[in-house]
Amino acid sequence: MGMTITEKILASHAGKTFVEPGEIIEAKIDLALANDITAPLSLEEFEKVGAPKVFDKDKVVFVLDHFTPNKDILSAENCKKIREFSIKHNITNFYEGGQCGVEHALLPEAGLVIPGDLVIGADSHTCTYGALGAFATGMGSTDITYGMVTGHIWLKVPENIKFVCHGKWQEWVTGKDLILHIIGKIGVDGALYASMEFDGEAIAALSMDSRFTIANMAIEAGGKNGIFKIDDKTIEYVKGRSERPYTVFESDKDAKYREVYEIDAGSIGLNVACPSLPSNVKNVDELKGVHVDQVIIGSCTNGRIDDLEMAAKILKGKKTAKHTRCIVIPATPKIYAEALRRGLFEIFLEAECIISPPTCGPCLGGHMGILAKGERAVATTNRNFIGRMGHPESEVYLSGPAVAAASAIKGEIAHPREVL
Amino acid sequence: MILKGRVWKFGDNIDTDIIIPARYLALTDPKALGEHCMEPLAPNFSKEVKPGDIIVGGFNFGCGSSREHAPLAISALGIPLIIAKSFARIFYRNGFNKGLALLEADIWEDVEDGDIIEVDLSSGIITWKDKQAKAKPIPPFMQELINAGGLINYLKRKLGG
Numbered sequence: 001m002g003m004t005i006t007e008k009i010l011a012s013h014a015g016k017t018f019v020e021p022g023e024i025i026e027a028k029i030d031l032a033l034a035n036d037i038t039a040p041l042s043l044e045e046f047e048k049v050g051a052p053k054v055f056d057k058d059k060v061v062f063v064l065d066h067f068t069p070n071k072d073i074l075s076a077e078n079c080k081k082i083r084e085f086s087i088k089h090n091i092t093n094f095y096e097g098g099q100c101g102v103e104h105a106l107l108p109e110a111g112l113v114i115p116g117d118l119v120i121g122a123d124s125h126t127c128t129y130g131a132l133g134a135f136a137t138g139m140g141s142t143d144i145t146y147g148m149v150t151g152h153i154w155l156k157v158p159e160n161i162k163f164v165c166h167g168k169w170q171e172w173v174t175g176k177d178l179i180l181h182i183i184g185k186i187g188v189d190g191a192l193y194a195s196m197e198f199d200g201e202a203i204a205a206l207s208m209d210s211r212f213t214i215a216n217m218a219i220e221a222g223g224k225n226g227i228f229k230i231d232d233k234t235i236e237y238v239k240g241r242s243e244r245p246y247t248v249f250e251s252d253k254d255a256k257y258r259e260v261y262e263i264d265a266g267s268i269g270l271n272v273a274c275p276s277l278p279s280n281v282k283n284v285d286e287l288k289g290v291h292v293d294q295v296i297i298g299s300c301t302n303g304r305i306d307d308l309e310m311a312a313k314i315l316k317g318k319k320t321a322k323h324t325r326c327i328v329i330p331a332t333p334k335i336y337a338e339a340l341r342r343g344l345f346e347i348f349l350e351a352e353c354i355i356s357p358p359t360c361g362p363c364l365g366g367h368m369g370i371l372a373k374g375e376r377a378v379a380t381t382n383r384n385f386i387g388r389m390g391h392p393e394s395e396v397y398l399s400g401p402a403v404a405a406a407s408a409i410k411g412e413i414a415h416p417r418e419v420l
Numbered sequence: 421m422i423l424k425g426r427v428w429k430f431g432d433n434i435d436t437d438i439i440i441p442a443r444y445l446a447l448t449d450p451k452a453l454g455e456h457c458m459e460p461l462a463p464n465f466s467k468e469v470k471p472g473d474i475i476v477g478g479f480n481f482g483c484g485s486s487r488e489h490a491p492l493a494i495s496a497l498g499i500p501l502i503i504a505k506s507f508a509r510i511f512y513r514n515g516f517n518k519g520l521a522l523l524e525a526d527i528w529e530d531v532e533d534g535d536i537i538e539v540d541l542s543s544g545i546i547t548w549k550d551k552q553a554k555a556k557p558i559p560p561f562m563q564e565l566i567n568a569g570g571l572i573n574y575l576k577r578k579l580g581g
Contacts, residue, residue, distance in 0.1 A: 024561045037442075037445045037446075037487065037489075038486060038487065038488070040448050041448060041488050041489070041492075044448070045572055048572055048576075049572060049575055049576055049579070050576070051579065066442075066445070067446060071446070072446060074446035074447065075446040078446060078448070121486075122486055123485075123486055124484065124485045124486040124510055126486075138486040138510055139486060139510060139513060139514075140486050140487075140488040140510060140513060140514035140517055140518075141486075141488045142488060142514070142517040142518065142571055142572060143513055143514075143517060143571065145572070145575075146571055146572075146575055149575060149579070150575070150578075154561070156559075156561075188433055188480060188483060189433070189479055189480040189483070189506065189508070192480065192506065192508070192509065193509050219510075222480060222483065222508060222509065224509055277433060364437075364442035364445075364485075365437070365441060365442050365443050366442055366443060366445075370443075383435075383437070383484060385435045385437040385438065385484060386435075386437065386438060386460050386461065387437060387438070387441055387460040388437050388442075392459075392460035392461075
C-alpha cells in the first residue's frame with residue numbers, strides 16, 4: 001500500500017520502511033525548537049533529568065521572539081536563563097536582540113529547516129515548516145526536553161486529509177484566504193490529530209510565502225501538521241540557505257486519505273474570520289461598516305515580504321483612518337531590511353503606520369499593541385480567541401494583508417476595491 | 421484510583437488563551453499561573469474552585485497554543501482531572517506530561533455545574549446522581565507513560581538504564 005509524504009518522512013526517521021495511521025513510533029528529530037515563553041519550562045525539566053548536554057548543539061534552537069524587546073522584568077529574566085543555558089551548552093542557533101525574528105519566519109529563512117526534515121517545536125505554529133515538504137509539529141516544553149536530550153520523540157502516525165485546489169485565484173486572494181476558507185468549512189477541530197496535505201495546480205501556483213501562511217494555520221483546524229508537495233519553488237527557496245542535503249519525499253498515487261476535498265480556487269474570495277474562532281469565516285463584503293480601532297500586519301502567519309508588499313500596494317499614497325492605528329511588523333530582520341530596501345517603509349510612514357521591530361508581541365496579547373475593552377482589531381495573525389489581543393471584551397478579526405491594509409485606510413473592514 | 425469532586429462546566433473549544441492568557445506567560449510559578457486560570461471567561465474561577473474539583477468540557481478542549489502553562493495553571497488549583505468530549509492534540513500530550521489526568525467521555529449534556537461526580541481512573545467509570553458513563557480507555561502508550569511516572573521519569577529511567 002502506498003504512503004503519504006508525511007508517512008514517508010515519519011517512516012524514514014523511525015528507521016522503518018512502512019508506517020500507518022495510529023502506529024506509535026520513536027522518531028529521530030532534525031531540530032528541536034523553543035522560544036522565550038516555552039524554553040524556561042523545558043530548561044526546568046532538563047535540570048530535573050540531569051542530562052549533561054543536549055543531543056546536538058546544532059539541532060537545538062532557541063528564538064526569544066514572543067516578548068521581545070523584553071516587556072518586563074520577568075520576561076527579561078526568562079531570556080537571561082535561556083541565554084545562560086545557551087552559552088553553557090554552546091548552542092549554535094540562539095536568536096535574540098537584533099538577530100531575532102518571529103521564529104517560524106526566521107527558521108526557514110536561516111535555512112534551518114529543509115525538505116524531508118522532522119522538526120518539533122514548543123510552539124503550536126511549528127507546523128509552518130510543512131510548506132517546505134518537512135514534517136513539523138508543535139508540542140509542549142516537556143516533550144521538547146525529551147527531544148533536546150535524546151534526539152528522538154514519540155509520535156502517533158496521523159491520518160491524512162488532502163485538499164486539492166484547481167483553477168485560478170482571484171485578485172488579492174492569498175494563502176490566508178484559502179486556509180480560512182478551509183477552517184471555516186471543516187471547523188477548528190476538523191483535522192484534529194490529522195495531517196493536512198495541500199496539492200493541485202492552484203497550490204503549485206502559490207508563492208512560498210503563501211504556502212507558509214497555509215501550513216502555519218493547520219493547527220487552527222486541529223491538525224498535527226500541514227504539508228506541501230516539494231517542487232521547483234521549494235528547491236529554489238532552500239538553495240543558498242542550507243548546505244545540508246535535503247530529501248524529496250512524495251505521496252504515492254495509492255496513498256490513503258481519510259478525506260479528500262476538491263477546491264475551486266476561483267471560488268475563494270477575501271475571507272475574514274470573525275470573533276472568537278478562526279472557523280467563524282465570512283466574506284469581507286458581508287462585514288461592511290464594522291469599525292476598526294487597530295490593524296496588525298505581521299506575525300508568523302503573514303509577516304513576510306509578500307505580505308508587506310501587498311499591504312504597501314494598497315497603502316501607497318493613502319493615509320490610515322483618523323481613529324485607526326495600523327502596526328506593521330516585519331517578521332525578521334532580513335524581511336525588515338528588504339522592506340526598507342524596496343521603499344515600503346516610506347509608503348507605510350506616509351500612510352502613518354507604526355513600524356514595529358520583529359516580535360510576536362500583539363498577536364498573543366503580549367505587548368506592542370494591546371486592545372482596550374470594546375476595541376476591535378483586524379489582524380493578519382492566526383488566532384481570534386476571546387481576549388487574544390488584550391481585554392477579554394476586545395475583538396480580533398483575522399484576514400490577509402489586502403483586507404488588513406484596506407481596513408486601515410477606511411477605518412472599517414473593507415475590500416481593497418473600496419479604497420483604491 | 422478513585423477521584424470525587426465538584427463539576428465545573430466549560431463549553432466547546434476552550435482554548436489556551438482562556439485557560440491562561442498569554443500576558444501572564446512570563447510567569448513560570450504554577451501557583452501564580454493558577455491565579456489567572458480561566459480568567460477571561462470566569463474571572464472568579466481561581467478563587468472559587470476547590471482542590472479535587474473536576475472540569476467537564478465539550479469538544480476540542482485545550483485548543484490553541486502549546487503552552488504547558490495551561491495544564492500547570494489547572495493543576496496548581498488542585499484540579500486533578502478534566503473530562504471532555506475531545507481534547508486538542510498538544511494539550512492532550514501536555515496534560516499527561518504534567519500529571520493532569522484527561523478522560524474523553526460524552527457527559528457534558530448530562531451533568532450540571534456543581535454536581536458531585538466520582539471517577540474510577542483505572543476503569544474509566546464515571547458516576548453521578550443516578551447516572552453512569554464510561555470514558556474512552558486511555559491509549560496503551562499513554563498508559564505506559566503514566567505507569568512510568570510521566571515522560572521525564574520515563575526518560576530518566578531510559579538514561580539510567
